[in-house]
Every structure is written in C-alpha cells, then in structure tokens.
Amino acid sequence: MPFGLAAPYTLVLIVFLLLPVALIVTISFWHYSNFVMTPAFVLDNYRLVFSPVYLKTYLNTFRFAVLVWFFALAIGFPVAYFLSFEIRTTRIRMTLFLLCTVPFLTSNIIRSISWIPFLGRNGLLNGGLLFLGLIEEPLDIFLFSSVSVVISMVHLYTLFMVVPIFNNMMRIDHSLLEAARDNGASDWGVIRHVILPLTSPGIMIGTIFVLALVLGDFATVRLMSGGQAASAGLAIRNMISSTQYPPAAANAVVLLAVTLLVVGGLLRFVDVQKEL
Amino acid sequence: MSEYDITLQGVSKEYGSLLAVDDVCLALPRGSYCCLLGPSGCGKTSILRMIAGHEEITRGRIWLRAEDISHLPPAKRNTSMMFQDYALFPHMTAAENIAFGLKMRGVRKRARLQQAEEMLAKIGLTEYRRHLPAQLSGGQRQRVALARALITEPAVLLLDEPLSALDRFVRIQLRGELQRMQKELGMTFIHVTHSQEEALALADLVVVMDQGRIQQVGSPQEVYGHARTSFVASFIGDHNVLTGRVEGGAGDARDPLRLTGRSGQTFRLLGRIPEGQQVEFAVRADHAAVQPDDADIGTDTDLNVLRGTAAVVEYAGFQVRIRVDTDAQEHFTVYVPEQRFAARPVTLDQRVKVTWKIRDTDLLDTEPVH
Numbered sequence: 001m002p003f004g005l006a007a008p009y010t011l012v013l014i015v016f017l018l019l020p021v022a023l024i025v026t027i028s029f030w031h032y033s034n035f036v037m038t039p040a041f042v043l044d045n046y047r048l049v050f051s052p053v054y055l056k057t058y059l060n061t062f063r064f065a066v067l068v069w070f071f072a073l074a075i076g077f078p079v080a081y082f083l084s085f086e087i088r089t090t091r092i093r094m095t096l097f098l099l100c101t102v103p104f105l106t107s108n109i110i111r112s113i114s115w116i117p118f119l120g121r122n123g124l125l126n127g128g129l130l131f132l133g134l135i136e137e138p139l140d141i142f143l144f145s146s147v148s149v150v151i152s153m154v155h156l157y158t159l160f161m162v163v164p165i166f167n168n169m170m171r172i173d174h175s176l177l178e179a180a181r182d183n184g185a186s187d188w189g190v191i192r193h194v195i196l197p198l199t200s201p202g203i204m205i206g207t208i209f210v211l212a213l214v215l216g217d218f219a220t221v222r223l224m225s226g227g228q229a230a231s232a233g234l235a236i237r238n239m240i241s242s243t244q245y246p247p248a249a250a251n252a253v254v255l256l257a258v259t260l261l262v263v264g265g266l267l268r269f270v271d272v273q274k275e276l
Numbered sequence: 277m278s279e280y281d282i283t284l285q286g287v288s289k290e291y292g293s294l295l296a297v298d299d300v301c302l303a304l305p306r307g308s309y310c311c312l313l314g315p316s317g318c319g320k321t322s323i324l325r326m327i328a329g330h331e332e333i334t335r336g337r338i339w340l341r342a343e344d345i346s347h348l349p350p351a352k353r354n355t356s357m358m359f360q361d362y363a364l365f366p367h368m369t370a371a372e373n374i375a376f377g378l379k380m381r382g383v384r385k386r387a388r389l390q391q392a393e394e395m396l397a398k399i400g401l402t403e404y405r406r407h408l409p410a411q412l413s414g415g416q417r418q419r420v421a422l423a424r425a426l427i428t429e430p431a432v433l434l435l436d437e438p439l440s441a442l443d444r445f446v447r448i449q450l451r452g453e454l455q456r457m458q459k460e461l462g463m464t465f466i467h468v469t470h471s472q473e474e475a476l477a478l479a480d481l482v483v484v485m486d487q488g489r490i491q492q493v494g495s496p497q498e499v500y501g502h503a504r505t506s507f508v509a510s511f512i513g514d515h516n517v518l519t520g521r522v523e524g525g526a527g528d529a530r531d532p533l534r535l536t537g538r539s540g541q542t543f544r545l546l547g548r549i550p551e552g553q554q555v556e557f558a559v560r561a562d563h564a565a566v567q568p569d570d571a572d573i574g575t576d577t578d579l580n581v582l583r584g585t586a587a588v589v590e591y592a593g594f595q596v597r598i599r600v601d602t603d604a605q606e607h608f609t610v611y612v613p614e615q616r617f618a619a620r621p622v623t624l625d626q627r628v629k630v631t632w633k634i635r636d637t638d639l640l641d642t643e644p645v646h
Contacts, residue, residue, distance in 0.1 A: 178330050179363035183424070184351040184380035193376070197367045 021256075028249035037246050045250035054235065054251070058258070061231040064149060064221070065214040071154040072210050073203065076161030080202075081195070084169035085177070097166070100159060112152045112223050119143040119151070144226030152224045157213050161206035168202030169195065204270040208263050215259045232258075280341070281306045281432050281464040282327060287336035289322045289488075296322045298488035299336070304481065306341075307462045309455065311475035314485035315511065320468045321436060323485075327466065328357045328434050340431060351380075356430035360437040362421035364409040370420045371396060371405040377428040395423040415446040422457070433458075435467040439474060451477055472512050476500060484508045501560075506640050509558040516559045516608045517640070522549050532634055539604035543580045545637035556640040561611045563636040566598050567620055569627040580637060582608055582630040586622050598622060600630050 031040035048054065079100070087093040103111060118124045119142040126138040141147055172195065180190045218233030232255045239248035282304045289297035297319040304310050312320035325331035327338055329350035337346045345353045356377075364373050371392045378388035396402045399419040409417055418438060425433055438454070439447045455478055458465045469475055475482050476496040484491045484499060484507075492504045503509035506517045520535030520543055527533045532544040535555065549555055559580075567573065569583060587607075588599035596617040600608045608630055622628055 173361075173363065175359045175361065175363040176365060178350075179357070179359055179365070179424075180376070180380075182328060182330070182350045182357045183377035183428070185376075186351075186380075189380055193379075194365060 024249045024252050027246055028253045030246045030249075032244065032246040035243050045247045046254070048247050049250050049254050054232075057230045057235050058232055060229065061215060061233070064146070064153065064217075064229075064231060065211050067150050068153045068157060068214045069207060069210050071150070072158045072161040072206070075154065076158045076206065077165055077199075077203070079158075080162050080165040080169050080199075081191075083166055084172070085174070100162060103155075104159065108156055109219060109223065111156060112220050115148060115152050115155070115224065116143060119148050144224070144228050146225065146229045148224040149221050149229055153214055153217065153220055156220065157210050160209035160213065161203075164202040164205040164209070165199050166202075168199040172198050201270045204266050208266050211262055211266075212259055215255065215262070279306055280304060280339075281308075282466065283339040284323070284327075285337040285339070287323070287326065287338060288334045289319070289326060289331065290334045296488055297326070300488075300490055302483060302490065302493070304464060304466065307464055308480045309458050309465045309478055310467065310481045310483060311479035312466065312468045312483050312485060313470070313472060313475040313511075314491075315470060318485040319488040320483075320485050324357075324434050324436055324466060324468045327353075327432070328355055329353050330357070354431045355434055356425040356428060356432075357434040358421050358425045358436065358438050361441055362409075362417050364417055364421055364424070366409055369406050369408060370401060370412065370416075373409070373420055374423045374427055376424060381428065391427060392423075395427055399423050413446075414442050415450055418442065418450055419453075422454075426457075426461070430463070432464045432466060435465060437468055437470070440469070440471070447474075454478065476512075484511065486511070502638055503558055504641050506556045506558070509638075509640060514561045514611070516561060516564075517556055518543070518559070518606060518608070519554060519556050522551050522553050522555060524551055529635075533639075537582075537602075537604070538606055539584075539602035541582055541602070543582075543637065544634050545580075545639055546635065547639035549639070556642065558638045558640055559608075559632050559636060561597075561609045562595075564608070564610045564630050564632040565616075566600065566610045566612060566622050566628050566630050568622065569629050571620075571629070573629070573631055578633055578635075579631045580634060584608065584628065584630070586624055586626050586628050589622060589624050598628075600628055 027037070028045055029041045029043070030037045031042050031044070032038070083093055083097055087096065116123075120126070121138045121140060121143070123143070125142055126135070129135045130138065176194055176198075177190050180194045185193060216233055218231060218237045221229060221231040221234045222237070232251065236248050236251045236255070239245075239251065280303045282302075284300050284302040287297060287300045288295065296317075300319075300323065302323075312323060314320045322331060326333050329345070329348060329352075333346055337344055339345065340354060345355075350357075365376065368376065371389060374395050375383075375388040375392040378391060379385075383391075393402070393405070396405050399422065401416060401419060404412060404416060407416075409420070412420065418441075422438075435454075439450060442450065451474065454465070454467075467474075467478060476499075479496055481493065482496055482499045483493050486507045492499055492508045494502075499508065500512055500514075503512055503515055509515035509517050518537055520537045523534045523536055523542070525531050525533040525544070527546060527548040529546065533547055533549060535543045535545065535557075537543055543557070545557055547555075566586070573579065573581070582600070582602065584600040584602040584606075586598055587601040588597070590597040594614050595611045596614060598610045598612060600610065602608070610630055
C-alpha cells in the first residue's frame with residue numbers, strides 16, 4: 001500500500017519520460033528520406049550527428065556551458081558568501097535571498113527579451129559607452145551574438161549556483177572561520193582553506209544544474225543569438241521544424257548521453273546523500 | 277609590567293545598548309592558570325574573545341606583557357584560542373588540523389607534519405593522525421584542539437568552556453591533563469567556565485564575574501573560604517547567605533557585632549558596621565552543625581544558633597545534606613558527615629537548631645569590587 005503514494009508520479013514518469021525516451025531512441029535508428037521515415041536499424045542518423053558541422057555545434061554548446069558556468073560561479077559564490085557570512089540577522093538574510101529569486105517570478109523568455117533593449121545597437125549599453133567616450137560608434141557585438149547568449153544565460157542560471165552554495169555555507173559553523181583566523185589565516189586563507197573545501201559539494205551541485213540547463217537550452221540561444229550562434233538543442237529544434245525526426249532523435253540521444261556523462265562524472269565528487 | 281602576561285585596563289564591551297563588560301581591570305601573572313568564572317551572560321566569554329581579538333573593545337586597553345594588543349588582529353597577538361565545541365576543521369585530518377597554524381605561517385609541508393606528529397605523540401593520538409574530527413570521540417577532539425592551539429607556541433592560551441561538552445568521566449580526566457600541560461609549559465592559561473568545581477580544581481587565580489563586572493579575584497582557597505559578596509557566596513555554592521540588622525557591638529572578638537535576622541533571631545559576627553545598617557553574611561554549609569532542638573549544646577558562647585525545621589534531609593554518600601527553614605522562610609543548608617549524622621540523626625520536619633562558630637561567619641560586601 002505505501003507504494004500507492006509513489007504510484008501516481010511513477011506513472012507520470014513512465015508515460016511522459018521513459019516511453020518518450022524509448023521512442024526517441026527507437027526512431028533515432030530509423031531510416032528517413034524526403035520527409036518520410038521508415039522503421040529500420042541504420043546508423044546514418046548518428047553518422048550525421050558526428051559529422052564536422054554538428055561536432056562544431058557541440059563544441060559551441062560546450063563553450064557556452066563553460067562560459068556560463070564560469071560567470072555563474074564567479075558571480076554566485078560571492079553572493080552566497082555575502083548572504084551567509086556578512087549578513088548577521090536571519091531576517092535580513094532571508095529577505096535578501098528572496099529578493100534574489102524575484103526574477104524567477106517572470107518567465108525565462110521575457111527575462112531574455114528584456115536584454116534586447118539594453119544590448120541593442122541603440123540600447124542603453126551602447127548609449128552609455130558612447131556617453132563615456134569609450135567607443136566612437138555603436139557596437140553590434142552585444143546583441144544577437146554569443147555575447148548576448150552568454151549574458152542572458154548567466155542571468156537565467158546564476159541562482160542555480162547561488163542556492164546550493166548558500167545552503168552549504170549556512171551550515172558552516174562561524175567558529176571555524178574564527179579558528180582559522182586565530183591560527184593566522186588571512187581573509188583569503190579562510191576562504192581558500194576552510195570555506196572553499198566545505199562548499200565544494202554545493203559548487204558541484206550548482207555546476208551540475210548550470211551545465212545540464214545550458215547543454216539542453218535552445219530557446220535562449222535562438223532568441224538571443226538571432227540565428228548567429230548554434231547549440232545542440234537548437235540544432236535538434238531546427239531538425240524537428242523541418243520534420244527530420246530520425247536525425248533529431250539521434251541528436252537528442254547523443255546530447256542526453258553527453259549530459260548524463262558530464263553529470264555522472266561530477267556526481268562522483270559529491271556525496272548527494274550527505275547534502276540532502 | 278612584564279611579570280604580568282595579560283593586563284586589562286578599564287575594558288568595556290557594549291553590544292548596542294547592552295553593557296556586556298563593564299570597565300574591567302585585571303592583571304594575570306605570567307605562567308598562571310586563571311579561570312574566569314560566572315553564570316552565562318556575565319561577560320566572561322566576551323573578555324576572552326576580546327583578548328583573542330575576535331571581538332572589538334568598546335573602551336579600554338589590553339596588554340600582552342609590554343605590548344598593547346588592543347586593536348591587533350587575532351593572528352598578530354601571540355595568543356591562541358581553544359574554542360567551545362573545538363571548531364576543528366571537519367574536512368581535515370587530525371594531523372592537518374594540528375598543522376594548520378604552521379601552514380598559515382608558511383612552514384613547509386614536511387616540517388609542519390613532522391611537528392604535528394610530535395604533538396600527536398604528546399597527546400597520545402599517534403594512531404589517529406589520519407582520522408577526521410567526525411571519527412574522533414569528544415575527548416580526542418578536545419586533545420586535537422588543544423594541540424592545534426599550542427603548536428604555534430603562543431604566550432597565552434585561551435580556553436572557552438573547554439570541558440563543558442564532555443561527559444563527567446572524560447571531563448575529570450582531561451581536567452587533569454590540562455593542569456599538567458599548563459604546569460609543564462609554564463604558559464598562562466585563561467579558562468572560561470561556569471562550573472565552580474572546575475575553577476576550584478584548576479585555577480591558581482579565580483576571577484568571579486557577574487553582570488559584566490568582577491566580583492572577586494583570588495586563589496581558590498580565598499574565593500571559597502572568604503567569599504566577598506553574596507553573589508560569590510551563592511554562585512560558588514556550599515554557602516548560606518543570610519541578612520540581618522546591626523543592633524550593636526564593637527565588632528571585635530571580645531564584643532562581637534550583634535544582628536537580628538529576618539526570623540528575629542540574633543547572630544553575632546566580627547566586623548565594624550554602624551548600628552541600624554542592613555548587612556549580609558555567609559556561612560559555609562560544612563562549617564555548621566545540626567542537632568534536635570532540645571539537644572544540649574553546652575554553654576559555649578562562641579556559637580551562633582539558628583532555629584528552624586528540617587525541610588530536606590538528603591543522603592549524598594559521604595555526607596548528608598540537611599536544609600533547615602526558619603519561620604521567616606530563610607533557608608540554611610548544612611552538610612553533615614555521614615558518621616556524625618548516624619550518631620545524631622535528624623528526621624524530616626523535626627524542630628532543629630543549627631550552630632556555627634562566630635569566626636566562621638563572614639560579613640559580605642554589599643558593593644562589588646572593581
């Protein structure tokens with residue numbers, strides 16, 4: 001009878017996750033030509049995925065992943081540090097933490113679109129740089145480029161880095177920091193030798209979140225690159241819109257495998273059970 | 277100046293509007309074991325943390341030997357702190373924890389692990405060098421924390437309730453080790469505790485505190501034998517504090533001061549207080565005797581007598597604790613050695629009289645010392 005509690009969700013996962021994945025894996029081996037696909041077992045679709053064009057797409061996807069991860073960590077770690085160690089009262093800490101999550105009350109698409117007026121040719125950023133005399137004429141590199149994709153993804157995903165790190169830091173006994181200082185550690189020494197090692201599980205979990213989200217993303221890439229940049233997710237989406245289902249499925253299988261490999265690799269460094 | 281390791285000059289600490297430490301002056305002789313004793317919130321931990329540099333001083337100065345350390349960062353103070361609950365780094369082994377201070381001073385890995393190894397041997401934990409703190413028992417953690425604090429050879433070791441997290445057996449064992457360690461190193465230890473037993477057992481110098489002020493400074497014998505204020509007498513325990521009004525008497529042995537207590541009984545003690553004044557005095561529980569009210573105590577004029585009812589009679593092994601309540605609801609506790617109680621038993625609710633010598637009656641100060 002206790003299984004009854006888990007049964008509905010198990011059903012949902014079977015019908016909406018396991019079956020579709022099985023279907024995708026099956027279709028990825030089907031034969032297709034001229035908008036017609038026929039059941040078969042061929043590797044043509046995978047050959048396409050591993051062609052130089054698509055490999056480049058994957059490389060680009062990884063480039064996004066690494067850049068977004070780097071900025072999310074560089075921005076998220078100090079925020080978590082500030083909330084955990086600089087703010088003394090729980091009330092203010094929780095208020096500020098909730099403020100961090102406010103943008104999440106808006107949809108991802110809208111939050112991405114909001115960058116357009118800022119980054120555009122006649123946008124605030126160009127205007128500001130012109131005003132300061134740092135540039136002679138408006139630059140086009142900010143919008144509809146890899147730059148705008150990375151900026152908007154960092155904006156979307158940094159919180160996923162902040163939360164697990166913050167969660168880890170909140171559990172650090174402040175007397176450990178004092179003990180480190182008492183033993184002669186500088187501010188940086190405290191971070192390097194005490195806080196970083198103790199928050200590494202949080203950093204790992206945040207990394208998993210960010211990488212999984214960026215690797216699977218297609219909407220942000222499409223919207224913010226204006227077709228100027230490619231990612232694996234976007235490639236799949238383009239294949240689907242031109243009804244090339246078998247290669248899209250093969251692409252999806254490869255992307256899924258790559259993501260699972262990355263996540264699996266990272267999980268080796270964290271004791272998830274301990275973190276829950 | 278230099279015969280003192282730590283000198284506090286009018287040190288105060290305010291948290292907002294709360295005065296946690298109030299103008300404290302204190303000089304701790306070099307190589308002494310000093311216990312700061314008091315209830316929670318009395319300011320003892322604030323003083324320790326200010327000496328360590330983990331807390332800013334609101335007013336006053338702190339000297340380490342001839343150096344003014346009032347505003348130096350913790351690392352520059354040549355003091356070392358052992359934290360309550362030890363604050364061992366959970367991700368480092370026992371050896372790495374001990375070597376941490378050397379690592380921060382830039383000692384090479386080999387040299388610092390070598391020194392940590394010597395420390396491990398000294399505290400008897402050589403086989404535990406690779407254990408994480410979570411894999412050590414409370415007593416072992418305490419030793420590792422002590423070794424970590426001592427490895428940089430500080431001038432003064434600061435201990436914040438170092439034994440309170442341990443169970444009684446380990447506590448008494450480690451208490452002995454702390455004392456031995458301090459005597460061997462000849463280093464000044466400043467030990468914060470709320471346990472009078474611990475302070476009396478360990479200290480050369482006991483500093484009793486209440487509400488941010490020092491109530492009494494002295495050797496354990498001085499503090500226990502001659503509590504100066506009613507706070508010290510009640511906090512140290514084993515003391516009865518009574519109040520009375522001075523009725524007359526010169527106050528010397530020939531003509532002692534005469535007081536009337538709350539229940540109308542007369543007591544005599546030594547001390548010079550003008551007539552009509554309200555005073556407090558203390559009597560140690562083991563300095564008094566109890567007998568049935570009709571017992572003959574002879575004509576010894578050297579005794580004070582208090583009459584009342586035996587309200588509590590507790591067997592406590594080598595002694596029996598008897599609480600006598602007067603008609604005015606004053607409580608007076610007497611510790612009677614087991615054998616003497618057997619010879620002259622007292623039963624619950626029996627009318628009894630408590631007797632003690634006039635010279636065992638300590639007049640208390642009403643104002644705390646500064």
